[in-house]
Amino acid sequence: MSTEQQTDKAIAEFLTGKRVLLVDTDSTTRTTTQRMLATMGIKNKDVFTAWNYHDALHQIEQFKPEIVLTDFTLERHSGIELLNLHKRLLPNRLDTIFMFISSRNSNTIACLAAAEEVDAFMIKPFSFAALKDKFLEVLSAKAYASDYQKEVERAKFQIFEKRYADALATLAHARTLDPAPALVCYHVGMVKKLNGKPEEAQTLFEEGLRFNPIHYRCLTGLLDVLIARKHYEQAYDVAHKLTENYPIEPTLIPVLIRLSISSKNFGDILKYYDVFEDFEEKDVAIVNYISAGLIVCGKYFLEVGRTTEGLNALNKAEAVSERKPQIMKEILATLYGAGLEAEATAFLDRAPAEVKNSPDVAAAKLEKINLSSPPTRVLQYAMDLILGNVKHPRIYQIALERSVELLQRDSHIKQLLSSATAAFPEKKDLFEQIVSGTTTPSGSGAEDKIR
Amino acid sequence: MSDQAKSLIKHDDFVELKYLVVVRNTTTKTEVKPATPITIAELRPKGLVLRLPASACTTGHMLLLQIVPKDNKKPPAKKSAKTHEQLVKEKELAQREFLAAAIEITAKTMLVQLTDDGSLLVEVSFYQFDEKKWRKFVETFEARQNKIHFLVKTIKE
Numbered sequence: 243m244s245t246e247q248q249t250d251k252a253i254a255e256f257l258t259g260k261r262v263l264l265v266d267t268d269s270t271t272r273t274t275t276q277r278m279l280a281t282m283g284i285k286n287k288d289v290f291t292a293w294n295y296h297d298a299l300h301q302i303e304q305f306k307p308e309i310v311l312t313d314f315t316l317e318r319h320s321g322i323e324l325l326n327l328h329k330r331l332l333p334n335r336l337d338t339i340f341m342f343i344s345s346r347n348s349n350t351i352a353c354l355a356a357a358e359e360v361d362a363f364m365i366k367p368f369s370f371a372a373l374k375d376k377f378l379e380v381l382s383a384k385a386y387a388s389d390y391q392k393e394v395e396r397a398k399f400q401i402f403e404k405r406y407a408d409a410l411a412t413l414a415h416a417r418t419l420d421p422a423p424a425l426v427c428y429h430v431g432m433v434k435k436l437n438g439k440p441e442e443a444q445t446l447f448e449e450g451l452r453f454n455p456i457h458y459r460c461l462t463g464l465l466d467v468l469i470a471r472k473h474y475e476q477a478y479d480v481a482h483k484l485t486e487n488y489p490i491e492p493t494l495i496p497v498l499i500r501l502s503i504s505s506k507n508f509g510d511i512l513k514y515y516d517v518f519e520d521f522e523e524k525d526v527a528i529v530n531y532i533s534a535g536l537i538v539c540g541k542y543f544l545e546v547g548r549t550t551e552g553l554n555a556l557n558k559a560e561a562v563s564e565r566k567p568q569i570m571k572e573i574l575a576t577l578y579g580a581g582l583e584a585e586a587t588a589f590l591d592r593a594p595a596e597v598k599n600s601p602d603v604a605a606a607k608l609e610k611i612n613l614s615s616p617p618t619r620v621l622q623y624a625m626d627l628i629l630g631n632v633k634h635p636r637i638y639q640i641a642l643e644r645s646v647e648l649l650q651r652d653s654h655i656k657q658l659l660s661s662a663t664a665a666f667p668e669k670k671d672l673f674e675q676i677v678s679g680t681t682t683p684s685g686s687g688a689e690d691k692i693r
Numbered sequence: 694m695s696d697q698a699k700s701l702i703k704h705d706d707f708v709e710l711k712y713l714v715v716v717r718n719t720t721t722k723t724e725v726k727p728a729t730p731i732t733i734a735e736l737r738p739k740g741l742v743l744r745l746p747a748s749a750c751t752t753g754h755m756l757l758l759q760i761v762p763k764d765n766k767k768p769p770a771k772k773s774a775k776t777h778e779q780l781v782k783e784k785e786l787a788q789r790e791f792l793a794a795a796i797e798i799t800a801k802t803m804l805v806q807l808t809d810d811g812s813l814l815v816e817v818s819f820y821q822f823d824e825k826k827w828r829k830f831v832e833t834f835e836a837r838q839n840k841i842h843f844l845v846k847t848i849k850e
Contacts, residue, residue, distance in 0.1 A: 269808035270734035270744040293810075345732075347834075350706040352841040356848040363841050365710075367733035367834065376842070425850065458848045481701060489706035489844070498701055514702045521707055528707070 254283065256385040261305055262289045265298040265312035265324065271343060271366065275311055278374050295319040299327065306331050314344035314351060320526055325358050333402045335359065336387055336395045339380055349489035350528065357491050390419040397429055406433050424450040424457040431463050440467045456487045469497065474504040492531040499535040503542045515558050533563040537572050544580040553585060570597040575606035583610065601634035608637055617644045635669050638662035642676045710837055713761045716745065720754040736831055740818045749813055752805050756817060758798040761791060762830055796830055798822040
């Protein structure tokens with residue numbers, strides 16, 4: 243048997259029984275891609291198509307196709323959301339292929355996709371041969387993965403299943419299979435980080451960087467750990483090294499903003515917005531991260547009393563997000579949290595109804611009242627919201643805290659606890675702790691939702 | 694802002710390569726006016742596959758294509774109050790800039806297929822075109838593609 247025949251056999255084996263999902267709003271791209279798949283021997287019956295994000299989401303959940311080829315931008319959604327779902331449902335990535343065929347083609351978008359472990363990122367327009375070559379390359383990489391790659395993938399799967407001891411044993415074996423196992427160092431570092439050992443994680447990321455001084459994952463891992471350990475100057479240097487060698491990944495924008503704040507480089511922050519503002523069309527993923535970053539920035543300025551700069555940052559977040567409801571809610575919560583009621587009211591006036599009537603905004607208003615009003619008024623306001631069917635975990639939390647504080651009847655507290663637990667079962671422990679008095683009442687509750 | 698911070702977020706990383714396609718059917722002497730922008734589905738050495746609106750053409754028609762490379766940067770802000778003369782001059786300048794940047798191609802439709810969303814998948818073969826300009830257009834996209842392939846591979850390793 244010739245080498246070519248053996249190659250064909252391995253690839254045919256990889257493709258056996260696999261289903262493919264094509265997601266693209268552009269029918270012409272789907273046609274070209276389908277033609278390419280047919281030349282690879284993939285039968286039409288195994289190829290599903292989706293026209294939009296929601297259709298794709300449904301098909302991935304229902305059919306779990308091992309191979310997905312999708313556009314990056316799907317209406318107001320990002321293909322990254324589909325990739326993350328695909329990774330969750332099919333965590334054995336040696337057995338899957340996820341490729342973007344994207345009309346977006348900036349380096350920063352590609353970096354975001356690469357960081358999320360996409361297998362390939364084709365940009366439109368492309369030639370048929372280029373598409374086929376790339377698909378074949380990805381296919382071959384999966385069908386002929388080295389022992390090192392197989393072990394690393396096995397360890398990733400064990401980490402996914404939270405079998406950390408098994409993962410460490412697998413990674414120890416993988417380490418013996420490659421002379422420069424930077425990726426192994428990264429994953430061992432991640433296990434240490436997940437187990438609450440940031441110092442050991444840092445050592446491992448640094449070891450990985452000795453094998454490859456610009457190893458992307460070790461750099462991002464090190465950056466996270468240094469920030470968590472409040473070593474901001476070192477973190478700033480790592481961020482610099484990262485962005486010198488790679489395009490900025492949008493998820494890092496809020497991290498860089500927080501880093502600029504922590505390292506006292508405040509002037510940087512609004513410049514980040516200006517860089518981005520220069521573009522006519524903005525990708526939804528980048529918009530979200532820039533908006534989140536600007537809110538972090540706004541919160542910081544408001545906290546330190548630099549109100550004008552804080553409001554400026556929040557206004558920019560509103561503008562750049564084109565009044566996206568989730569961002570508007572965050573801004574409102576920030577304004578209420580900072581006690582800027584007049585600004586919050588003015589902001590609310592121009593907000594869409596979806597925002598005005600949202601539980602997030604009601605909870606933010608309650609936070610403000612919780613800080614400045616007597617407990618009886620706080621409880622009354624919270625109960626009015628609950629009776630009006632406005633459901634938010636903070637509303638229940640504050641209602642329970644004030645009920646306990648004001649020594650309300652047991653029957654009232656029991657009923658409140660029961661409805662809180664029914665509405666937010668994942669917060670059951672917290673609610674029960676409040677009632678049993680094993681938790682201290684919360685203050686402003688202004689925990690950073692973006693973090 | 695410190696010099697170091699200047700490079701943390703780089704403007705060029707956000708630049709998208711884009712293009713605009715204008716099509717005139719010279720056989721029927723009509724301008725193709727799509728509801729959504731015309732897109733290139735496939736690049737070929739001396740041809741293209743285009744997505745055109747239904748009834749834009751049939752097999753054997755001659756098309757005049759103008760392809761203009763662009764990016765996603767905002768156009769510079771214009772002064773608001775202008776005289777009629779200034780407006781005419783600006784329009785002429787914009788027209789000259791468009792023609793200078795455009796790749797003009799005379800092409801023949803070789804195959805026309807109706808797709809499931811009602812648009813046409815049109816394969817065209819180039820008859821007359823500026824080969825240098827076309828090559829540059831294709832190479833720009835190829836260079837970006839190669840950079841992205843390298844990035845994906847490097848980050849995965």
